[in-house]
Amino acid sequence: MSDEVKDAGLVAMISSILGGNKRADPVAPPPLAEVPPMVPADPVEPAATSGSDAAAAKAENAPDAAAAVAKPAEPPAQIATTRDGKRLLPAEAIADLVLGELRKLDNFPSSGVSVTVYGYRHWNAMLTFAPFSTSFQNATRFRQAVPDLVFKLRRFVELEI
Numbered sequence: 001m002s003d004e005v006k007d008a009g010l011v012a013m014i015s016s017i018l019g020g021n022k023r024a025d026p027v028a029p030p031p032l033a034e035v036p037p038m039v040p041a042d043p044v045e046p047a048a049t050s051g052s053d054a055a056a057a058k059a060e061n062a063p064d065a066a067a068a069v070a071k072p073a074e075p076p077a078q079i080a081t082t083r084d085g086k087r088l089l090p091a092e093a094i095a096d097l098v099l100g101e102l103r104k105l106d107n108f109p110s111s112g113v114s115v116t117v118y119g120y121r122h123w124n125a126m127l128t129f130a131p132f133s134t135s136f137q138n139a140t141r142f143r144q145a146v147p148d149l150v151f152k153l154r155r156f157v158e159l160e161i
Contacts, residue, residue, distance in 0.1 A: 088160040091117040098125045109133045123159040125150050
């Protein structure tokens with residue numbers, strides 16, 4: 001397979017992941033994931049006791065456990081968004097998004113890769129590779145994929161300062 005065919009497949013894969021087939025439709029941010037409410041664990045477990053004492057301790061703690069479950073959990077923290085619906089994320093979170101998408105590519109190294117996010121309104125990302133983490137050809141191919149990935153992510157994510 002030639003590199004052009006691989007690059008076209010790579011762009012198509014990233015485009016399908018990020019919903020690039022909807023060019024005529026207005027851009028809408030991806031839905032935010034719902035986080036299930038967290039029930040706090042019992043902070044103190046009873047010490048090992050005899051069988052009858054353990055049963056009595058469980059019976060005493062049962063109303064407390066039921067009350068803890070009945071109490072509503074705190075809602076998850078709101079994710080900051082811009083006026084046009086983009087999520088505001090710090091540079092580290094955007095770098096993790098870029099790296100996560102790049103890890104889905106063929107022959108992407110499992111370690112020795114660093115993503116740097118820079119800029120402000122039109123943020124960008126830069127890839128650096130540790131020596132011997134990948135071949136020159138693969139590093140070039142991954143770096144060529146970054147501008148398309150960044151272009152697609154900019155539609156949904158804004159850099160938080």
